[in-house]
Amino acid sequence: xxxxxxxxxxxxxxxxxxxxxxxFTFVYAKGNSYLxxxxxxxxxxxxxxxxxxxxxxxxxxxVATCNDCHxxxxxxxxxxxxxxxxxxHSYYFTTQTFHExxxxxxxxxxxxxxxxxxxxxxxxxxxxxxxxxxxxxxxxRCHPSVGHREFGAVGSVPGGVGH
Amino acid sequence: MTPTRPSATRIxxxxxxxxxxxxxxxxxLLVNIFERKQEAKNxxxxxxxxxxETEDPSVWGKNFPLQYDAYLRTVDQVRTRFGGSEALPxxxxxxxxxxxxxxxxxxxxPRLKTFWAGYAxxxxxxxxxxxxxxxxxxxxxxxxxxxxxxxxxxxxHGSVYVPYKKAGxxxxxxxxxxxNKMPYTEARKLATHPVSCIDCHDxxxxxLRVTRPGFLEGIKALKASQGVADYDVNSMATRQExxxxxxxxxxxxxxxxxxxxxLTYPWHKxxxxxxxxxxxxxxxxxDWTHAKTGAPTLKAQHPEFEMWNQGVHARSGVACADxxxxxxxxxxxxxxxxxxxxPLLNINNSCQTCHRFSEAEILARAENIQAKTVAxxxxxxxxxxxxxxxxxxxxxxxxTDADLKAxxxxxxxxxxxxxxxxxxxSNGFHAPxxxxxxxxxxxxxxxxxxxALRPLPKVARK
Numbered sequence: 001x002x003x004x005x006x007x008x009x010x011x012x013x014x015x016x017x018x019x020x021x022x023x024f025t026f027v028y029a030k031g032n033s034y035l036x037x038x039x040x041x042x043x044x045x046x047x048x049x050x051x052x053x054x055x056x057x058x059x060x061x062x063v064a065t066c067n068d069c070h071x072x073x074x075x076x077x078x079x080x081x082x083x084x085x086x087x088x089h090s091y092y093f094t095t096q097t098f099h100e101x102x103x104x105x106x107x108x109x110x111x112x113x114x115x116x117x118x119x120x121x122x123x124x125x126x127x128x129x130x131x132x133x134x135x136x137x138x139x140x141r142c143h144p145s146v147g148h149r150e151f152g153a154v155g156s157v158p159g160g161v162g163h
Numbered sequence: 164m165t166p167t168r169p170s171a172t173r174i175x176x177x178x179x180x181x182x183x184x185x186x187x188x189x190x191x192l193l194v195n196i197f198e199r200k201q202e203a204k205n206x207x208x209x210x211x212x213x214x215x216e217t218e219d220p221s222v223w224g225k226n227f228p229l230q231y232d233a234y235l236r237t238v239d240q241v242r243t244r245f246g247g248s249e250a251l252p253x254x255x256x257x258x259x260x261x262x263x264x265x266x267x268x269x270x271x272x273p274r275l276k277t278f279w280a281g282y283a284x285x286x287x288x289x290x291x292x293x294x295x296x297x298x299x300x301x302x303x304x305x306x307x308x309x310x311x312x313x314x315x316x317x318x319x320h321g322s323v324y325v326p327y328k329k330a331g332x333x334x335x336x337x338x339x340x341x342x343n344k345m346p347y348t349e350a351r352k353l354a355t356h357p358v359s360c361i362d363c364h365d366x367x368x369x370x371l372r373v374t375r376p377g378f379l380e381g382i383k384a385l386k387a388s389q390g391v392a393d394y395d396v397n398s399m400a401t402r403q404e405x406x407x408x409x410x411x412x413x414x415x416x417x418x419x420x421x422x423x424x425x426l427t428y429p430w431h432k433x434x435x436x437x438x439x440x441x442x443x444x445x446x447x448x449x450d451w452t453h454a455k456t457g458a459p460t461l462k463a464q465h466p467e468f469e470m471w472n473q474g475v476h477a478r479s480g481v482a483c484a485d486x487x488x489x490x491x492x493x494x495x496x497x498x499x500x501x502x503x504x505x506p507l508l509n510i511n512n513s514c515q516t517c518h519r520f521s522e523a524e525i526l527a528r529a530e531n532i533q534a535k536t537v538a539x540x541x542x543x544x545x546x547x548x549x550x551x552x553x554x555x556x557x558x559x560x561x562x563t564d565a566d567l568k569a570x571x572x573x574x575x576x577x578x579x580x581x582x583x584x585x586x587x588x589s590n591g592f593h594a595p596x597x598x599x600x601x602x603x604x605x606x607x608x609x610x611x612x613x614x615a616l617r618p619l620p621k622v623a624r625k
Contacts, residue, residue, distance in 0.1 A: 076191050126207070126498045127490060132370035134402035141480075142490075142516050 034086055042066045045093055047102065054148030069115050069147050070108060081111060112147075113139055213366040218325040223360040229493050233501035234360075237293030240265065243507045245533045245590040248290035259303045265290040274548050278578070281454025282462060283310045291588060294503055297321070297357040307347055313424040314350025315343040319413035321354030324362050324374040329353070339376040343424045363409040371405040372397050375412035381428025382408070388431055406482035411468035414483075416583070418448055434469045436583045436601050440576065456554040457564065458571035463582035470587045474594030486513045529592055536584070536591025536598045543581045543602045546609035550574050553616050573612030580605035 026032075033041035043052035055061060060069070070085075071078040085108070092098040104112070116139040117128060128137050144150075210225040217223065224231025240250040240263075248265035255262050268288045269275050279285035287305030301307060301320040317323055323342070324335070330353065331338025342350050365372050373379055373396045386394035400408055416439060420427040432438040432445075440461075443449075449459035471477050476486070484499060489512040491500040506513035507529055510522040518525055554570050580601050584591070591598035 074191070074195070122495060123492075123497050126496050130368045130370055132365075132368065132402065133398050134370075134400055134405055137402060142485075 034082060037065050037067050039066045045089070047093065050150075051148040054145075054150055058149045059146050064119075064147070069112050071115075072111055073115060073118050109140070116140070215361070215366055216325055216328075217366055218322055218356060218359055218361055220322075220356060220359040223364075227360075229496070229498055230360075230501045235295070236502040237295040237504065239502075239504075240292050241504070241508055242290075243505050244530050245537055246291070246505055246507075246588065248292045258308065261299065261303055264300075265292045272544075274544055277455065277548055277551055278544070278582075279462070280551075282451045282460075284462065286310075294358050298354060299357075302351060312347040313343060313419060314345035314347055315419050315424045315426045316347055317342060317350045317354055318375060318377055318426050319417075320357070322356040322359035322362055323354055326353040327376070335374070336376055340423065340425070343419075343426065358413075362412070371402070371409050373400075373405075373408055373412060377417060377426040377428055378408065378412040378415070381415070381430050382411075384428070385430040385434065388433060403480060403482055406484040407468070407471070407477075410483040410487070414465055414467035414588075416463055416466040416469060418443075418450070420446075420448075430469075434472050436466075436469070436580060437604075439466075439469070440579055443579075453551070453574070455558075456551055456571065456574060457558060457567065458554065458574045458578075460575055461579040461582070463579055463586050465586050465588055466583055467588055467593060470583075470589065470597065471593040473597035476593070481517075489513045489516070532592050532595045533590035536595065536602075539599060539602045540581065540584055543577075543605045543609070544585070546606045547574070547577050547581055550577065550609045550612040553613050557616055567616075569615040570612045573608045573615060577605045577608035577612060580608065 030041065030044050033044065039052060039055065042048055055066070067078065067082075071081040113136070117124065121128075124139075128139075207226055211222055213223060213226065220231060220234060224234075240248050242249050250263040251266050252262065253259075253264050266289060268290055269285070271290075275288065276285045279288075283306040286309060289300070289304070292300070297319075298321045301316060306312070307316070317326075318339070327335050327338035327342060329338065330341045342353065362374050363371055373382075379396060382396050383394045386392075396408060415428050417426055417428050419425065429439045429442045432442045443461060448461070450462040451460055452458070453460045467483075471483065486506040487503050488499045488501060489506075489509065490497050491512050500509070500512065507526060510525050514525045515522070520528075550570070551574065554567055554574060557567060557570075584598050584601050584605075587593070587598070
């Protein structure tokens with residue numbers, strides 16, 4: 001049975017409009033920036049401004065970008081993490097149902113702990129290489145501000161002691 | 164229309180792409196597995212093989228020279244404003260070959276002789292010094308030389324993990340029970356070293372583990388009181404908890420239970436001083452009868468673990484090792500500093516990781532806390548001494564046991580509470596508000612004891 005031409009035309013127009021709207025949204029939301037390593041991409045959403053500025057003043061500014069700490073250091077892991085984080089960040093930012101002040105999730109924290117070790121393994125071999133039933137040592141528990149330092153933390157002076 | 168078969172080229176192309184993707188995925192998995200295996204490799208060079216019988220720390224030191232070197236430094240006697248000690252020369256005798264000791268606390272504060280009248284501590288009690296001296300000081304203190312002590316004492320003052328296992332034919336708990344029953348002079352022969360690597364570390368993985376039967380049973384009783392049955396610390400504690408538990412093996416209040424002198428940590432009702440006091444009341448335990456008053460008196464011994472647990476650092480998850488064995492960089496490696504000592508001698512590594520103030524400011528804050536605790540402890544000590552003297556006066560004037568019973572009860576409580584803070588080695592720092600609270604309660608008990616000995620003055624008639 002032949003499909004009526006008008007139906008084909010209508011369907012094609014709608015599909016075309018959908019594709020066009022989608023493409024426009026993609027460009028408007030700077031979708032392709034998320035394929036890069038540029039920290040500016042992570043600060044596309046203003047909710048991340050504090051972390052972006054903290055990173056700029058932090059000790060790891062010159063040696064690590066957002067991806068270096070928050071995505072695994074392998075190809076598949078990195079893009080899977082970007083995809084997963086991208087989806088959930090979009091979801092939560094759209095629905096505004098995330099916890100404020102923003103908190104890192106357990107999976108993302110595990111990734112960050114592993115990236116600390118990835119670069120600093122030689123330094124911390126003696127204390128971090130024998131996890132037992134009790135679990136592993138946490139780097140960020142004592143070093144919470146090496147990535148994006150927060151102002152106003154206990155005893156901190158802007159630009160002050162240590163890093 | 165007849166459906167057409169996809170061409171051979173098409174199939175080949177799809178198959179090639181699918182195969183290529185599969186190969187990429189498989190290679191990724193293989194490389195990942197290789198990386199995990201590399202991560203598990205030994206981070207240290209095995210000069211010697213260690214096992215669960217290697218008691219001698221110098222053998223461990225061959226594999227871990229940096230940690231061993233720091234461990235040896237506990238021979239350094241450095242005082243802080245309120246803590247530590249200085250090396251006091253003494254003429255060695257046959258009975259006591261030590262050429263250096265720490266200062267006598269009894270000479271420094273003669274009230275302690277009254278406080279502990281009738282008990283070994285009133286004969287010899289010295290300021291503290293490093294782990295390196297624990298076995299030597301126990302062997303030669305007058306408390307052990309002049310008084311018959313049980314082998315139980317060895318539990319905390321020597322490396323007893325291997326000796327206990329040997330005595331028990333491989334069974335740690337059995338060996339513990341056997342050694343407890345021996346006289347100290349016999350048991351002493353079984354120990355060779357002060358606390359050693361094997362007492363805290365697993366020889367194969369270097370993981371922390373608890374070896375002391377006293378703690379194994381004590382923490383089990385504590386957890387049971389909190390609703391956790393059959394707590395096995397070595398499989399259930401987190402890594403951060405272990406960094407406090409291995410110290411809690413010895414830095415605790417304890418008593419010797421029953422004729423078998425079983426070392427017992429009194430945690431069955433909880434860790435607070437009143438929980439411990441209530442437990443002692445329940446089991447009817449007394450350390451000694453006070454020589455001046457006749458009161459059934461309790462001695463408290465170094466309750467650092469219990470005290471620290473009440474403070475804000477414990478509440479924030481800061482372990483003993485975080486301050487007393489802080490991570491330190493040696494060359495390109497980060498290791499735990501095994502020179503266990505006052506954090507006030509190492510403020511940068513111990514405190515400044517979290518507290519971003521100058522060393523002078525941090526020291527001032529710590530000494531502020533300690534000065535206040537020591538001052539209040541002075542007040543509490545005076546109060547208890549005043550009560551002891553009052554009871555003694557009444558006793559000499561012919562008061563009976565029945566007359567003195569109420570006052571004895573107050574002395575027992577006041578004395579235990581003061582001793583809890585007196586024998587705790589942080590001068591209040593581990594839990595400042597708690598130390599103050601305990602001393603406040605002690606003063607209250609002491610003065611109530613005095614009131615119990617006095618009739619109310621009659622109201623003057625006009």
